[in-house]
Amino acid sequence: MAKINILNAESKDYSQEAYSLLLCLGTVTQSDLNRKSLIERVPEYDVLIVRLRNYIDKEIIDQAVNLKAILTATTGLNHIDVEYANQKNVKVISLQGEYEFLKNISATSEHTIGLILSLLRNIPDASNSVKENIWDRNLFKGKEISGKVFGVLGYGRIGTKVARYAKAFGANVIVYDVKKPTCEEKDITVEATIDELIQKCDILSIHLPFNKSTANLIDKYKISKMKKTSIIINTSRGEIINEVDLIEALESSRIAGAALDVIANEHINPIKQSHPLIEYAKNHNNLIMTPHIGGATYESMHKTEVFM
DSSP: OOOEEEEESBOTTOOHHHHHHHHTTEEEEEOBOOHHHHHHHGGGOSEEEEOSSSOBOHHHHHHOTTOOEEEESOSOOTTBOHHHHHHTTOEEEOSTTOHHHHTTOOHHHHHHHHHHHHHHTTHHHHHHHHHTTOOOGGGGOOOOSTTSEEEEEOOSHHHHHHHHHHHHTTOEEEEEOTTOOOOOSTTEEEOSSHHHHHHHOSEEEEOOOOSTTTTTOBOHHHHHTSOTTOEEEEOSOGGGBOHHHHHHHHHTTSSSEEEESOOTTTTSSSOOTTOHHHHHHHHOTTEEEOSSOTTOOHHHHHHHHHHO
């Protein structure tokens, strides 16, 4: 088999074991490239390995005249123009559909619980207050997961793990999935509709793929059915929530809070400082945001990079 030229365009902390495996296939260039540098260098390579930094669009694919494959250790693919890649006979290889392997990857599920605890227990503000030499527990009384109705929207790989974690905290777990799953877990209720789920839950945790049917799924109408004391957690894709409607709900106290690891169109780099959600979060403690770090643990990235 002819040796191939491989460009790992986001190689910071890349698995050494995965790198060694790639060397068996061909020549490997390890770089950390922005969009401009990627466009300049991609023409000479057969395989491109990416994470989430750059949007691999028509311009980049057209420049990649020798490209045979794009590898991304992700399940979501809205950072790649997959349709155009297919038109150009460039294969997109991802973690989509790799259910057996992904059962052992828990990073995003754990981060979901971390976001919930951070929001309910005011952890970011409490930590910042100590840094300002303020030691007053009465400023940061929080709420518990235990006893809450915990709604899991999307009962796939991640949703299943989150439901189990929530049960361990003593929550009353309810789930909804379009596939109408038969739940093998004890004490977990499968709801018939999304509306029934969101009307009942105190915590709404979203674990859906982004596609035409889920775009702006959580909008003003859906949010209006939620309890005013409820919170929304999103570690899937930002486009699933209508961000304008979410900000309005937070500003008006229509819901108690939200914690997000994703925003819409985050592949557009750099994210402008004027992004409405980021600006809102700067001055309000009912919104917590992290920069899509759900899957970004050393353990999970090592496992997925070796697998890819």
